[in-house]
Amino acid sequence: MAVDTPIPKTANAAGATARPTPRKSVRPSSVILKLVMAVSGALLVLFLFAHAAGNLKIFVGETDFDHYAEWLRELGTPLLPHGWFLWIQRIGLLAGIGLHIWAATVLTIRAKKARPVKYAHRPKIQGSYAARTMRWGGVIIVLFVIYHILDLTTGTFNPAGGDSDPSARVVAGFAPERWYVTLFYTLAVVSVGFHLRHGIWSAFRTLGQQTTKGERRAQAVALVLSVVLVAMYLSVPFAVLTGLVG
Amino acid sequence: MDIKVRVWRQSGPTAGGKMVTYDVKGISPDASFLEMIDVLNETLILNGDDPIAFDHDCREGICGACSMVINGVAHGPEKATTTCQLHMRKFKDGDVIDVEPWRAAAFPVIKDLVVDRSAFDKIIQAGGYITAPTGTAPDAHATPVPKKDADAAFEAATCIGCGACVAACPNGSSMLFTAAKIAHLGLMPQGQPERDSRVIDMLQAQDDAGFGGCTNAGECTTVCPKGIPLSLIGRLNSDYRKAISKR
Structure with a gap:
C-alpha cells in the first residue's frame, strides 16, 4: 500500500475519534466515585481545620470561647437570620458526609464482589496501616461524630446539660473523673488522623497528582496536616484534664 | 532441596477446589519455580494422577503468562520478577510453599492455577x-x-x-x-x-x-x-x- 493512501474507513478509523462513546452502563465509574470521595473529603478536612481553630479559642479564655460560639450564630447577619449560617453549614456537611459514605460504600461493595474467593495464604497488606483501616476507621469516626454531637452540641450526654455555656460543657465533659470520655476522644481523634494520612494523599492522587516526586510531597503534606490536626484537637481535652483550662 | 507445596487443585471452572499438599524431593536450587512444578507434574503423571495445570509460555519473564500467587504474593517473594524467573534458591530446604491462582471475579479459574x-x-x-x-512502516523520525x-x-x-x-x-x-x-x-x-x-x-x-x-x-x-x-x-x-x- 502506498504511503499516501487515504485512511481506510474501517470501524475504528471512522468511529473512534468522531463518534461519542455510547454509555453502556448507568453505574458511576470507579474514578467518578473516587472524585466524589476526594472532593467531599476535602470539604470535610477544611471544616475540621476551621473547627479545630475555633476550639483553640478556649486557651484565650472561656468567655472568648463562648463569644466565638455565639459569633458562629451571628455569622452572615443581617443578610442571614440569626443561626442560619450554622444550619447552612450543617446541611452542607451532612451532604458531604453522605456523599463520602455513599461513594465509599459503593466502592467497598464492588471491591468485595471483585474478589469472591479469598486467598488461603495472604500476608498482611504491605501498604500503610492507615490505608488498611480506611473503611473501619471511617465507621468508627461516624460513631464518634454522633456521640460528639450528643455530648458537646446538644449536651444530652454532658454533665453540664444542653442549656449551659459551650465552655462549661467542654470543662464538664473532659473533667478528670470522666477520664474514659477523654480516652475515647483521644482514640477517635487519632483514628481521624490515620484516616486523613491516607485520605489526604489519596485525594491528591485522585485529583490527578502523577509524579513520583509529587507523590512524596503529597504524602508528606498529608502526614503533617494529620499530625497538626490531631495535636490541635487533643490539646483541648488534655488542657481540661490537667487543669490548664477550667 | 526437599520441599512441600500446597497447590490449589480445581478440576474445572464450575468445580469446587481445595489446597492439596505434595512432597517435592531432590529439586535443584537452580531450578526455576515452574521447573519445580514440571518435576512435580512428571511424578504425578507417572503415578497416574492429573498434572497441575498452570499457564506458562516464554519462561524468560516477558510474556506474562505464569500467573501464580506464591505464599500470598503474586509471582512470589522476589521483587520485579515473574514466577518463571523465580528460582528455588530463594526458598529454604523443608519450606512449605502455598501456590494459588489469581483471585478475582474478572479472572475466573479455568483449572488449577490457570485463570481466564x-x-x-x-x-x-x-x-x-x-x-x-497500516502499510509501509513510517520513517522513525517522521513524528x-x-x-x-x-x-x-x-x-x-x-x-x-x-x-x-x-x-x-x-x-x-x-x-x-x-x-x-x-x-x-x-x-x-x-x-x-x-x-x-x-x-x-x-x-x-x-x-x-x-x-x-x-x-x-x-x-x-x-x-x-x-x-x-x-x-x-x-x-x-x-x-x-x-x-x-x-x-
Whole structure:
C-alpha cells in the first residue's frame, strides 16, 4: 500500500475519534466515585481545620470561647437570620458526609464482589496501616461524630446539660473523673488522623497528582496536616484534664 | 532441596477446589519455580494422577503468562520478577510453599492455577490502540517524540499484562494495568486523537468486567514484575477528569 493512501474507513478509523462513546452502563465509574470521595473529603478536612481553630479559642479564655460560639450564630447577619449560617453549614456537611459514605460504600461493595474467593495464604497488606483501616476507621469516626454531637452540641450526654455555656460543657465533659470520655476522644481523634494520612494523599492522587516526586510531597503534606490536626484537637481535652483550662 | 507445596487443585471452572499438599524431593536450587512444578507434574503423571495445570509460555519473564500467587504474593517473594524467573534458591530446604491462582471475579479459574484473563483483552479492545493506516512502516523520525516522553511511555509499555496487580490488589482492581496502557499511548503524539475516548472506554470496560476500584493501597506496584509506578494511576485519574469535563 502506498504511503499516501487515504485512511481506510474501517470501524475504528471512522468511529473512534468522531463518534461519542455510547454509555453502556448507568453505574458511576470507579474514578467518578473516587472524585466524589476526594472532593467531599476535602470539604470535610477544611471544616475540621476551621473547627479545630475555633476550639483553640478556649486557651484565650472561656468567655472568648463562648463569644466565638455565639459569633458562629451571628455569622452572615443581617443578610442571614440569626443561626442560619450554622444550619447552612450543617446541611452542607451532612451532604458531604453522605456523599463520602455513599461513594465509599459503593466502592467497598464492588471491591468485595471483585474478589469472591479469598486467598488461603495472604500476608498482611504491605501498604500503610492507615490505608488498611480506611473503611473501619471511617465507621468508627461516624460513631464518634454522633456521640460528639450528643455530648458537646446538644449536651444530652454532658454533665453540664444542653442549656449551659459551650465552655462549661467542654470543662464538664473532659473533667478528670470522666477520664474514659477523654480516652475515647483521644482514640477517635487519632483514628481521624490515620484516616486523613491516607485520605489526604489519596485525594491528591485522585485529583490527578502523577509524579513520583509529587507523590512524596503529597504524602508528606498529608502526614503533617494529620499530625497538626490531631495535636490541635487533643490539646483541648488534655488542657481540661490537667487543669490548664477550667 | 526437599520441599512441600500446597497447590490449589480445581478440576474445572464450575468445580469446587481445595489446597492439596505434595512432597517435592531432590529439586535443584537452580531450578526455576515452574521447573519445580514440571518435576512435580512428571511424578504425578507417572503415578497416574492429573498434572497441575498452570499457564506458562516464554519462561524468560516477558510474556506474562505464569500467573501464580506464591505464599500470598503474586509471582512470589522476589521483587520485579515473574514466577518463571523465580528460582528455588530463594526458598529454604523443608519450606512449605502455598501456590494459588489469581483471585478475582474478572479472572475466573479455568483449572488449577490457570485463570481466564480475557477481561484484560476486553479492556484493550475498548481503547488500547491507536487508529493509524497500516502499510509501509513510517520513517522513525517522521513524528518527533521528546526523549523524556519516549522514556516514560516505554516504562509504561513494559507492562506485560500478567494480572499480578489485580491478584495483589485488596480491591481486585486492574487500575495499574489500565493506567499503564493509557499512559503508554497517551504520552505519544500518535495516541492523542483518541486520548479522551480511550480513558473513558477502557475504564468503562474495566468496571464492566467486574474489577474493583483503586484505593491507592500500592499493593499492585509492589508485586508488579515490571515495576510499573503507582503514579500512573494519577495520570489516568487526571486524563479521565479532563475527558469527562469535555463531554
